[in-house]
Amino acid sequence: MDVPVRGRLDGEPWREHMDFHETAELVRHLATAAAVICLYLTGMRPQEVQSLRSGCCPDPQPAAGTPGRHLIRSHHFKNVTDSNGNHLSAGEIRAVPWVAITPVVNAIRVLERIVPEGELLFGSSHHYTQERVGSLKASTLNVRIKDFTTWINHEAATRNLTDQHIPDDPHGPVNTSRFRRTLAWHIARRPGGLVALAIQYGHMRTVLDARTSTGYGSRSRGGIHTVLDVETALAAADTAARLRDQLAAGEHISGPATQRALTAAAHAPRFEGRIIPPTFVTKARDYLARDGIVLFDNPDALLICAFKHDSALCEPDPGANAPRQYDCRPGCANTVRTDTHARLLRTRADELDHLADHLPPPVGRRLRTNAGRLRAAADSHDSAAQTAEALR
Ligand code: SF4
Structure with missing residues (x-):
């Protein structure tokens, strides 16, 4: 493909060139990496990450000389009830937004380039899956995290980067x-x-x-x-x-x-x-x-x-x-x-x-x-x- 290779592994370009036939797999891993970053660095529950939409984390408007923080406005589900105390499975917009640090903002921006405006960031119809409605399921994401780990270990092994190898977790698969x-x-x-x-x-x-x-x-x-x-x-x-x-x-x-x-x-x-x-x-x-x-x-x-x-x-x-x-x-x-x-x-x-x-x-x-x-x-x-x- 006629795109420059900018990424580096251990100081070296990570590919000689980008192969069109590899892009689907790479986009899949990229979205998985973005999911891991959102899950790991926001403290969100999995279903909260799955319900994120493009546009959920706008750039802050600097006020009075302060840079402002990136905030994620989205749905939460736990303990959301109607006036009769019945659980609302659709959730509601969380009154307190999540704070997004820079890696999270970057991950969201990457996903926003994969899905159309206003869509679910993990909308299944945009992430190479048989599922056609809603967001990627937790079980699908878990399989993808496993595949992503295998891919990382393969890349590390072919470049002799043994310190980058992700070892098996004695407590079971990372999910x-x-x-x-x-x-x-x-x-x-x-x-x-x-x-x-x-x-x-x-x-x-x-x-x-x-x-x-x-x-x-x-x-x-x-x-x-x-x-x-x-x-x-x-x-x-x-x-x-x-x-x-x-x-x-x-x-x-x-x-x-x-x-x-x-x-x-x-x-x-x-x-x-x-x-x-x-x-x-x-x-x-x-x-x-x-x-x-x-x-x-x-x-x-x-x-x-x-x-x-x-x-x-x-x-x-x-x-x-x-x-x-x-x-x-x-x-x-x-x-x-x-x-x-x-x-x-x-x-x-x-x-x-x-x-x-x-x-x-x-x-x-x-x-x-x-x-x-x-x-x-x-x-x-x-x-x-x-x-x-x-x-x-
Ligand atoms: S400066 Fe803060 S962290 Fe350090 S000993 Fe005192 S209370 Fe603890």
């Missing part, structure tokens, strides 16, 4: 219903944002919380917030249980929030192989509401945050029950560290020094300064740390 929980898991457990592009586009928790903090403050937290609260509580409980085990093994602890961290560790519940009933949501929120004794692991800053709202230097939103860990500031009164953290600080400092040896002097100097800071933090832990026994 549309798993992305929402995975997103919440990453937000709760990876403060720096391993979620795709989260760092570049603003941390997901802030983006999601924008819905409740801007204009919808009185609306109860529902939808993805519920999943996020549960995952955050589970992550915090795991952190407390892990700290308890480390202290029991004789590790030392230091930092201004040591006493609070010891209290949290002493009362840590343990969740082994969990089934989460609906009642757990209330428990999770109660757990997170214990200001000062909920522990948040911060593997990026290499510390544990015993989050107390009033002493937090990361300026959490009013009423927030979790810190803005991606903006963790040195010297905060909520910090604690263990021997493991001190060891990891020194390992990271060595890595920075090693990197600095291979970079231009101005960048190298900055990295060495950072390495020095990390070693100083580790030294100050060593000089102040005590065992849990000694602190009782």
